[in-house]
Amino acid sequence: MAFKLTDYEAYDFANRRHIGPSPREMADMLQTIGFNTLDELIDATVPPAIRQKEALDWGPAMTERDALFHMKEVASKNKVLTSLIGQGYYGTTTPAPILRNILENPAWYTAYTPYQPEISQGRLEALLNFQTMVSDLTGLDIANASLLDEATAAAEAMAMAHRGARSKANNAAFFVDKNCHPQTIAVIKTRAEPLGIDVVVAEPSELDAGAVFGAIFQYPGTNGHVTDFTDQIAALHEHKGIAVVAADILSLALLKSPGEMGADIAVGSTQRFGVPMGYGGPHAAYMATTDKLKRSMPGRIIGVSIDARGNKAYRLSLQTREQHIRREKANSNVCTAQALLAVIASMYAVYHGPDGIKAIAQSVHRKTARLAAGLEEAGFKVEPEVFFDTITVEVGHLQKTVMEAAVQRGINLRKVGETKVGISLDEQTRPETIEAVWGAFGIDRKDDSSNKQYRLPETLLRESDYLTHPIFHKNRAEAEITRYMRRLADRDLALDRAMIPLGSCTMKLNATIEMIPVTWPEFGNLHPFCPADQAQGYHQMIDDLNDKLCQITGYDAISQQPNSGAQGEYAGLLTIRNYHASRGEAHRNVCLIPTSAHGTNPASAQMVGWKVVPIKADANGNIDVADFREKAEKHSDHLAACMITYPSTHGVFETTVQEVCQITHDHGGQVYIDGANMNAMVGLSRPGDIGGDVSHLNLHKTFCIPHGGGGPGMGPIGVKAHLAEHLPGHPEYGSALGPVSAAPFGSPSILPVSWAYILLMGGAGLTQATKVAILNANYIAARLQDAYPILYTSESGRVAHECILDTRPLNDEGGVTVDDVAKRLIDSGFHAPTMSWPVAGTLMVEPTESEPKDELDRFCDAMLSIRSEAQDIIDGKIDAENNPLKHAPHTVRDLVGEWDRPYSREQACFPPGNLGVDKYWPAVNRVDNAYGDRHLICTCPPMEDYAEAAE
Template sequence: MAFKLTDYEAYDFANRRHIGPSPTEMAEMLKVIGFKTLDDLIDATVPEAIRQQEPLDWGPAMTERDALYHMKEVAGQNKVLTSLIGQGYYGTSTPAPILRNILENPAWYTAYTPYQPEISQGRLEALLNYQTMVSDLTGMDIANASLLDEATAAAEAMAMAHRGARSKANNAAFFVDQNCHAQTIAVIQTRAAPLGIDVVVADPDELDPGAVFGAIFQYPGTYGHVRDFTDEIKALHDHKGIAVVAADILSLALLKSPGEMGADIAIGSTQRFGVPMGYGGPHAAYMATTDKLKRAMPGRIIGVSIDSRGNKAYRLALQTREQHIRREKANSNVCTAQALLAVMASMYAVYHGPDGIKAIAQSVHRKTSRLAAGLEEHGFKVEPEVFFDTITVEVGPLQQTVMEAAVARGINLRKVGETKVGISLDEQTRKETIEAVWGAFGIAREDDSSNKQYRLPDYALRESAYLTHPIFHKNRAEAEITRYMRRLADRDLALDRSMIPLGSCTMKLNATVEMIPVTWPEFGNLHPFCPKDQAMGYHAMIEDLNDKLCQITGYDAISQQPNSGAQGEYAGLLTIRNYHAARGEAHRNVCLIPTSAHGTNPASAQMVGYKVVPVVADDHGNIDVADFRAKAEKHSDHLAACMITYPSTHGVFEDTVQEVCEITHEHGGQVYIDGANMNAMVGLAQPGKIGGDVSHLNLHKTFCIPHGGGGPGMGPIGVKSHLTDHLPGHPEYGSAVGPVSAAPFGSPSILPVSWAYILLMGGAGLTQATKVAILNANYIAARLKDAYGILYTSATGRVAHECILDTRALNDEGGVTVDDVAKRLVDSGFHAPTMSWPVAGTLMVEPTESEPKDELDRFCDAMLSIRAEAQDVIDGKIDPQNNPLKNAPHTVRDLVGDWDRPYSREAACFPPGSLGVDKYWSPVNRVDNAYGDRNLICTCPPMSDYDESGDS
């Protein structure tokens, strides 16, 4: 047939990027499920009563070219000046190999949290390097990897001290050094209030160690003071209190470490190790502690164990999914780390080594010393006498004049009080920068970089070694470090290799076009506390994104402050708590939570001082409405909230969701709808219209921000109008409501990802994505239901965007565990679905809309093959212990080594679903978790512990 110009139809690039199956494939899949059209499937899946009436519509979807052009115009509204504001954020230079091979590399940014260690050895090694780096520089025994930002890390340290202190004080007061960063003090106060902790902010000279359970000191102080806190820490210890030091990571290359002072906990940010300021985030915060407190430390810890052949293997240790196990008794609700940023920071240390890090620190200090000397020689009073990189200058009534003169020269300084100006230098400070600062003070002077004066006295200098492990000494040449990063990436399984079908985690496409703006300097190089007129592009983007998210959710306002899903839960409950208190009902403190809820839900409720009352599920996995009603009535006078997930954690659209919301409201409570499963709702149903008062959104799930090996994340909350005035605020914006994160907008430099996704898809495209996510899940359920059984379905026999495969019979009948199934999937080149949650012994599968039919079939073929192997075990056809399931995953060494197993090499290494030429090989055999917990090693082992091949 001849082509006619009139046959042309616009090709939907974005939809074809994000939506995996073609229309033809969708028709084939629908036939397998038993439906004629996609809309027929949706009508049978999503209850009519909750369907939204108006389609999402904010104009036509943009092409990739138009979206980037539009975003560049908006980004151009930001003014990128040199910010010498300090306050925990500094200019830094990201080494080009790290920028290209880590931050911009999908092998690193599309990976999931390393809960499956065999397929995560690369990022686990990088994070172990991070822990080693932090432990060395802080002088502490053990570090985690990582926390969300410095302020929340400080709040976590306060809570950790509250749990662990043996002080004779009444355990109700925590001392905060008045020289802590303002945002740190504010977040600590926010976190302390619901827990009944009194926060005392004062000069360290006023510390009464007998009256507090712990204290935090800033080192160096926010205005530059370098002070040795050894005496204060000893006084705290004499009264059995806990000492926390918030330390600048770069300064520790020169200064006495917190560990040498006797600190119990050290916290801080690794932002200045190669991670752009990004208007506030994301950046990896660190926490390090003594050995005796290691089991009380929140966050993830990487440990060293062995695999089934006795070789070294890395794994998550101790707190792996602690929130889901201990729930409201967990140490914290931290679920997302900042893994990608921690990897960047660790590679920065690997790249520069100890000599390079020290040289950078020395250079920064020398520049600051020269700047101070020039000011002093022209009559300005400079404080403090001892500093690292920050000084405060007394200028009297000239404060505004100096600040404006600096801006005119392209530099932001910090306003301190009414008569002072603060200046913090960094590794990007150049000779011209120093001269421009002098110019703002009316000084015409040339900087002499040969002048290497210091302002640090001998007593303040560090004497202990750091970064002594060979890994920080061998990767000097770019060829060497590039190959190192490539080797680590090749050990991992990320979305750039295969589908990651994790239920509840929504591992969907992170399109390249959406990632590109993240590294634009207009987004990356802004200080979070720069003048607001320099961040107009950010504010325009955030306002537009919030407007569209309000349309999507049915809420009236959005706060972008929470920088993780768990932070969103906490912020949402805090908003509810503030609302009740404002109405004179602060006594409301009971939170109803279904037993099937995300483990972070009860942990978050505990953090706002709520009493968690569990609600049971019925035989179909739904909320038992009778039990819910009875408990709401019982606690009516004190009911604060309920927390539900919709669709349910079991992967079903429950018909009773509106009834549950009505019961809660009837008894004076507010409804929190967890947004973890929003990928099944966008364009079809709005939580704010079905009874929700507040929800958080996982932008790192539904809205395409990549998981990054366990972070970054963003968890903004949407609220109905009556809660708007009670949202978390920030002191930089004059809010009376306290913040939950260090920066006003959480981690704003990754918001362009979600904004781009929404612009590219348009309302109709987002709705189609939701429909296909439901289609893909039902297709997998249809193909696998006879082999495994689908644990929960709706009354119409449908699942939502995920399904639970019941593998418990395999264990009951043949001793084949859910772990065996998960590890065998590695041989086929797949990350396992979510294991044993929310139901022990099951697999929860979420394919997302991004996967094409071929990939879904490859996964189903692998699962069917595993089921057949399990049946052979049950029937006695193969050895119950020496079989492909128990020995999985199989490595190259297994393939080429001596073979004495009762099955073939081909059956072991190339099962159905595996790719022949492009097969993924696990670098280690099955990891021994129990051995790792008994023999906890959380820093890089000596090189002699590695085997001869160089594998780790």
């Protein structure tokens, strides 16, 4: 057909890059479903009563080139100075191989949380390295695979101490060292107040160990003091209290470990292990504890088990998806954490090894000692006498003068009180930096780097070994390190290999163009507490992003402080709680939550001190409105809120959502709409219009921030106008309301991803993405409905952006479990959909809008093949135990080893859906979860242990 000028369409990111199916493919898919147009499908799927009346419109979508140009202009408004502010954030150098092969590598940043261990062995090993690193440096038995930030980790430790202490005190008071970082104290206070915990802030010497259930100490202190807390910890233990130490991880290369002081828990940040400050995050916090407290530790723990052949295999241990099991009785609402950043930190330790880490720590300390000596010789009083990397200088009325002089030299110092200046050095500090600091104090002096002074406390010098495992003693030639990272990446299955059809998790395209600004120094190298005039670019971006998110959601204000979806839930409920208290209704403490809700919902409600009242689901999976109304009336005087997910957790637009919201409001409650399924609403319906008062948004789902193998995430909350003044605040901005995370804007260095996505898509593109997400889900449902019952649909027979496939009949008739189906999908090169949630024995599938028809068909072909194999078992054509489903997944060892199975190697390893020459091979066979829990190993074990396990 001849080309005509009118056939030309301008370049369009949404329809050329982000949205998977082509227009022709969409037409074919619509025909399969039984519709002529996409809008007809949407009209049949989304109830008219909830459709938004105005289209999203903030101008035309930007091209990739224009978006990067615009973002660079905004980023350039940030002033990148050398920040020596400290307070838990430090300059660091990301080794170039780690930057290129992990942080900028989609094989690492597009992976999901390792709930399917057979296809996650690479990142599980890297996270086990992280746990080993933390356990070694802290001197404690077991560590988790990271938490959100140091301040929230400290708050988690307080809650953990509250659960685990056997103190004779009334368990209502927690002691906080006044030398803790200010943001840590603030977040602890925020967490403590709803739980009825009294926070006592004082000097460690003032501790009354018999009057508290636990205490936290900062090591070194925020102003540089290095204190031995052995006596305070012993006093706490005498009264059966719990001791927490918040420790700078680099300092532990030189200083006595918290474990050697007797600490029960250690927390901190691994930011200075190669992760840029990023104006506050994301960074991997750590938590380590003693063996006796391991089962009350929040977060994810990586353990070592064996596979079906007895070979070593890694897996998640203990608290895997604990919230969905224990709900409001869960240890924490933390669902995932900062896996990608933990991997970077662990690889930093592998890259440098113990000698390198020690050398970096020594260098930082010596530079600080030389700086202090120069100030003292000039007549300034420097505190403390012994320190690691931080000093405080008395300057009297010259404080403002000194700090301004430092800024003129390109350096930020920290204001301490009204007469002092704080200085924290780091691995990036150069002699010129030290000379510039001296210059700000009026000292003309040259730094002599050959002067190796030490000002560490003699009684606290570390004598114990750390990082002794062979993994930290690898040949550090770049070739070997690079190959190690590549080997680990090859063991995993991430979005760069295949669709990850996880219901409710929205594993969509994380476009490369959106990722590029993340590593720009203008975004990466800002300290979160630098002067506001140095972060004008950040503030412009955040303001514009917030404005667009308000348009998308129908809310009036957005807070970017929550640095995960679970944190967003918590922050949203705190906002409602603050609102009720401001109206003299602090007694409202009942939260209505459907039984099908995300497990983090009831856990979050518990964290704000509320009582959870579950709401039944009807036969179609919808909220039982009669039960909802009855319980709202019963608890009317104390109703604080309801928490609902929309579209529903089971993937349907419920027509009663406005009725549910109205019932809640009629009884004085507020409506929290979980934003996990916002990918089905953008441009079509706004939670703020249908009755929602507050919602969190998963920017790591709907708005394209990658999951990173289990974090980072961002969970900002949108609120209606009446709640805006009750949002969590931050002391750095003078707010009287407490913060929920360490930094004022959570994890702002990943916000450019979501901002770029919105700029590139435009309002029309975002709306089209939502429509295609619904199309893709309905196409899968249509193709698979004869093989697997679609558990829930709307009255029109449609699903929203996800559908639930019922695999229970296969188990009932042939003993084929949902696990068997999930593991067999690996042989076809797919991550399994969400298993057994919200209904046990089912698979919840969400293809998103990013997957083209070929990939959807490949998945459907694999699922249909599995159904056929299951039918062979049901019909007795193949043994019920010795079959491809029970032995899945199959590895290369299966392919080339001895074969005594009643099906062929080809059927085993090359089922429909696999990519032939590009087939993904899992690193291990099916992992033995029970063995892993019976033999809990959560640090890197010696190789001989694997041999013993195999035997």
